[in-house]
Amino acid sequence: MSDPLRRVDALVEEDTLPTLKVRQQLRLAAGLTQAEVAEAIGVKRLAVAQWEAGRAQPHRGNRRAYAHFLRKLAVKYPDAAVEEASDEG
Numbered sequence: 001m002s003d004p005l006r007r008v009d010a011l012v013e014e015d016t017l018p019t020l021k022v023r024q025q026l027r028l029a030a031g032l033t034q035a036e037v038a039e040a041i042g043v044k045r046l047a048v049a050q051w052e053a054g055r056a057q058p059h060r061g062n063r064r065a066y067a068h069f070l071r072k073l074a075v076k077y078p079d080a081a082v083e084e085a086s087d088e089g
Contacts, residue, residue, distance in 0.1 A: 015067045018074070019083050020054045026073040027052070029080035041065045 017023065027037055034048040041048070043062055050056035051066065058066050074081035 015060070015063045017051075017058075017063070017067055018070060018081065020052055022081055022083055023070060024052045025080040026070055026077060029077035030073050037069065040069065 018026070027034070033045075034052070035045040038045045038048045041058075041062055042065070043058075047056065047058070047062070051058055057063070
């Protein structure tokens with residue numbers, strides 16, 4: 001998703017999640033551990049680790065809570081919500 005408007009739309013949709021890299025960047029920008037995020041959402045730390053690694057996707061209720069959480073972080077830490085272009089090519 002290279003178009004900036006599409007990236008913004010993805011961050012504001014109710015249950016759309018940003019890229020794996022952006023999920024982790026937002027959490028780290030806020031200085032939070034996976035365990036803290038998990039506790040806030042009501043899941044185990046392993047679930048958050050799997051969501052960030054792309055090995056699993058949150059189910060509907062958790063997905064909405066996680067997406068809401070990430071949107072709030074994106075507002076607070078807008079620089080962390082940007083997927084940096086790769087230098088490879």
